[in-house]
Amino acid sequence: MEPPQFSAFMQVLDDDIKQEPRDTLLILAFLALTGMRLGEARSADIKNINMxxxxxxxxxxxSGDSRLVPLCQKAMDIVLLQMSRYGNAGLLFRSGAGGRVSEPRRLMTAICERAGIERFTIHELRYTAGSAMLAATRDVYAVKRFLGHKCISTTTLYARYFGIQQHDDVERAMALMLNR
Structure with a gap:
């Protein structure tokens, strides 16, 4: 998803969260901000957060490995909200009955429609976060660590989402080579 679509999606999501901070809305925002897999976020435990x-x-x-997910301030704001609701232990995102929150696929579709963007999958939030990290750092190994990939070949697939920056990269490279 390109930055304008992501911004439109996040604006609708933020507006909905302000009206009613349901866990299904909050998990979508958390996924967008962290690049986590849906299953990872659904099983995330508050006690595993280092404030x-x-x-x-x-x-x-x-991948079967453990990893640390860095949390930006907006993700930390979600954590703080959830801790104020649920305390210092248990699932970060919960259903009404206290179990794992349901998969918000239909909610995702509704948000996309209201944002005026083409529908995309929940996993594309992960692609977008990884691609944004790659665009910001230009370091495929940092993105590999961020997303918890075992193989760098998986991470390189994310490069296509921000391909428009390649021209800027070439210009910078040539400027360095030509001492400009």
């Missing part, structure tokens, strides 16, 4: 380091420890990921 001072702004990280979330995941001990059961798709």
């Amino acid at each position: 001072s380091k702004k990280t979330l420890f995941l001990n059961d990921t798709k």
